[in-house]
Amino acid sequence: MIVMDVAALQAFLARDFAQVAADFVVERAEADGLTLRLRVQERHLRPGGTVSGPAMFALADVAMYLAILSRIGPVALAVTTNCSMDFMRKPQARVDMRAEARLLKLGRSLAVGDVMLFSDGMAEPVARASLTYAIPPAR
Amino acid sequence: MIVMDVAALQAFLARDFAQVAADFVVERAEADGLTLRLRVQERHLRPGGTVSGPAMFALADVAMYLAILSRIGPVALAVTTNCSMDFMRKPQARVDMRAEARLLKLGRSLAVGDVMLFSDGMAEPVARASLTYAIPPAR
């Protein structure tokens, strides 16, 4: 069951993360996972035109954050406590990237999930990430 | 394409890892992944009867190792260089565990994959792992 859909998540981003909201498009938000697109801009690129590591980290992190919020609503102040990423292939130059996030555990105080990152036009994943979020107790 | 099937992998374990071969049963070996069962014994348990962290680490590590060998054959001396695990739920007491491993990258010198660990009778994963193996250059 999700409590925030694509439109609600996109509106949340625009309101609370105005600085980066324009970079991200929520494409899918369902009980089994969330798809987030990074609209690649010049500032996301490394020399050579490939997407930088920090931009991929941001994509994975935001995707998991929204996957959690889609299930528990916009109230929670969840924070990333751990992120482990494997960078496996060079992304395509100057094309968008897509994150496929899924929650593996949504506990009272910790949420764990993994994210696969794809470059438009490549079948095989560019990177994978696993993330843990701490969820503060409800007040 | 796999070059070692279930029988070949099980025979490899018996020959090269005699100490632990009896603990593991290769249940499936296909291009898209491998399933390995840990036949839980007393020595795998923590007080309380749940499977220990090191036993789960071993299960994930052997599953990924066999997934690599199923694709490149028994020659290679692949070694684990990184393993990141999230322990999400307490396994069931005194029941077998199952690893579902998939290769995400099989490069010339590095292989990367992830593994989901399940306790018999539980639908949700007990743990997840991502592993990197270094593959030595062919001689």
Next chain:
Amino acid sequence: MIVMDVAALQAFLARDFAQVAADFVVERAEADGLTLRLRVQERHLRPGGTVSGPAMFALADVAMYLAILSRIGPVALAVTTNCSMDFMRKPQARVDMRAEARLLKLGRSLAVGDVMLFSDGMAEPVARASLTYAIPPAR
């Protein structure tokens, strides 16, 4: 400030982890870190005589667990939630290993630390690990 010293930690191991207590010797427990020795036995070895990955995982995990208990006492039922390990060098054959653990954060609900693993007679580390433990709320 530590609340359990070397003798108290060793006694705790003997009482609560009787199965593995004989493998481990607490050599140092101070506010800034803990040293734990693995008395390498036949069952810790891989073919070729080097210490296995699961045995190194166990060494790192127990070292961090004891480092936490040295600070908060034997009551807590702390559980590992994440472990990320890098295996960097082949350990020496048939010699003991030593873990140097340090706590980087001891919060109310999460503890984070890192561990360096050494093989007797080698100056450079064999492996490193970072671990997170969840600490259940006091009752």
Next chain:
Amino acid sequence: MIVMDVAALQAFLARDFAQVAADFVVERAEADGLTLRLRVQERHLRPGGTVSGPAMFALADVAMYLAILSRIGPVALAVTTNCSMDFMRKPQARVDMRAEARLLKLGRSLAVGDVMLFSDGMAEPVARASLTYAIPPAR
């Protein structure tokens, strides 16, 4: 032994990473480690004024990259293959951050190290990271 000192590394950044070079100041480059400062700008901040996760990832990644180059020179095209980070404390608002990187292994094809991240004015680390870089064979 280092083959690139502070001035050489800073010049390398300015030439090859012009986009981000102004963000980073190499403060120390020695055989046992490297110190890199992130000159925190508005674009590195999250709502509330704290440094964002991607900015901390970038700081850790660049620090390890420069630590490797300080030892092998500017030729190599090293790429990050794994990064595991623990975020432990909220950084101070609107102050610089500092990375302390050390190489734990510098092999022919893989380099491994860890990085501790500090916020100016805080004694305890904000985050820690371990990173693996693949070093391409010399041509």
